[in-house]
Amino acid sequence: MITYLANPARFLRFSRFATPIAGWGAMIALLAGVYFSLIGSPAAQDHGQNVRMMYVHVPAAWCAMAAYTGIAVASLISFIWRHPLADSAARSLAVPGAAFTFLALVTGSLWGKVAWGTWWQWDGRMTSVLVLFFIYLGYIALWSLIPKRQLAARLAAILAMVGWINIPIIKFSVEWWNSLHQTATISQPGAPGLPSELLLPLLVMALGYTFLLAWFALRGTEAEIVAMRADRKPSQAPATVTLETLSS
Template sequence: MASQTQPLSARLSAYANPARFLVFAARIISWFAAASAVLFAIGLYLAFFASPADYKQGEMVRIMYIHVPAAWLSMLIYASMAVSALGTLVWRHPLADAAQKAAAPLGAGFTFICLVTGSLWGKPTWGTWWVWDARLTSELVLLLIYLGLIALWQTLEETGLAGRAAAILTLVGVINLPIIKFSVDWWNTLHQPESVFRMDGPTLPASMLWPLFVMALAATLLFVTLHLMRTRNEILRRKLRRQTLLAAQGADGPNAARMLAS
């Protein structure tokens, strides 16, 4: 059995090599981008033309098809960053650090979209743009964590130190994910309870559930596409920086490299 699983694990670990990742990413980025575009076209058609309006909220319920995927991705991206943080701290793998850094702005963007669409949805539903609801507040905290991580990478110029510090902060911030998920169950909030992932099954009708799934899948593939592109660019940026430092060392000695790094 070990001989059968070893080749698979070896092939999977091979893609963790930054050089091989660059080749792999170049091959699949266009496929993910095309799949995301097709699914967005199908999902938007289903959301705005095939699914019915809500009997209480009317046409405003269609914000759900943007809001829910953005909320889903805001947590999924952070969870993926936590996995990358473990790779940085435990295995000290440069690809894990690059992947985590590349994901942070994307996570911040989807979290921002979640908060904005939630406010647009909340005004006609709750009568206000914002309330310090447990779900909304914990989602805002998630956005602040994303922004803090981005600022940390920008502040610390030494790549290894910045990666380790960001990894620790990321793992500390994981505690916010279950708070976001279960806030509607733990506290009395204005936010509606879970309507899709429930033990007794979804409460949404199929006419709304399928467009929502298609939009969520399209948004997830969009994230994968952008994340591959950003990770590839981060690896190339670091490679260029190393080559520049090596060239400076060869030309002017170690002191020039220290000056350039600072």
């Protein structure tokens, strides 16, 4: 599948039907998720109405890590096989990934103030997510500040691959160090889990965020392909020389 989509023409054919699916899926899932989150789900026993912040915070954190993992994988493919479309896919995930990370930081801070009485705590989870945000900014800056595409792609790929070590740190930080942040409620084996009335809106919102991230990635890669094709076109039309102009 990766080899098939490595061709820009085949990727554009794929994105022609995948992009609308991702867009409509995001809109439907997010509308349903907002309804379930605000109206269809009850308040939590421990956090009351503040639990509704979870439906924004947790999917944003998931997508922040998923987007960066996508960047790291695409960067690895680019670094080994030197394929420009992998660079385009990685670059298209950077801005939405940074936005999801920023959203996770802001909502986490708001939730922390209510739940723990502090806006910020320099524990492993919060600090590593902040580091992820700065890595995103550094990755975006490399693409923006280096005019030569090949050099920018090479340096950005190295940063992305090295920076991926922060993803497992984010994931396991609450188990490795003492933290105010709660441990995994869903993904960890043996975790207590959530009641179905709280789990359903969380999963629907996560699905909507995932569709939205896919839509951003597809649209961004499409734009990158168009820009690369435009750069290859000659800036001026070739001169037209005829016998009449030479004789005159």
